[in-house]
Amino acid sequence: MMNRKVQIGDPPIRILRDDLQKLETLLDSMHRSYARISMFLQQEVLRADIVDQATRRPFVRLGSQVHFTDDIGTSHNGTLHMPEEGCPVPPDAISILTPVGCALLGLSPGQTITYQTVDRREKRITVTKVVNNG
Template sequence: MSKQPPIVIAESVYDAIANLIDERAEDAITQALSAELDRARIVTDKRLPADAVTIGSQVSFTVAATGKTFTYVLRLPRQISDPSVDLSVLSPVGSALIGLRQGQQIDWTIGAGKRTSITVTQVDAPIAA
């Protein structure tokens, strides 16, 4: 695996995701998400850069394996109201996106051991659930 890019997460989001992981049975996604939390730089909510992907961010990203670009709002599972626009932080791609900044790329497992690169192309301010 190549070196992963630095990530930044707001304290409140870190706490919400850590609690979510604690409440769930351990699986590949919770393990990967936990590893992301462990390596993240944690900042106060006010100091989170505007271009950092956080819960509620509308994020556009390109998946190298398909060459397709997608746009979703990253959400906690309980916040998802429309799967056509909302992406769970507990999904393979959602767990890869948290904490990335616009322009960053990450190599990630997206299912059944399949790896790809995901590049964040745009991040818009958080949208309330």
């Protein structure tokens, strides 16, 4: 079960108030097939500090270009994306409806988090860079 418990040592995360409203709407409308990811996303939203605007220290938010490494040292990058009708999907999209997308939400460069994959393996990722447009 992806019902990830907040762990001692989890990094603090932040979510923009505008993103929070989008995420709450998404959580309210999620289909049962997304129950596990919905629970993970809801836990992350509940533990986040909600901020009204971007801060000096960048953090991963919806639409962020994020660079991160995994526990075996492989580098990844992509844009955190929320499925919205009529919005184009970026070619490098990382869906918020995936375990890694949920795990990235709210992290700042240098922060590390452990999450559970769909096949129940534990993965660890570290954010190395965040670029926010706007």
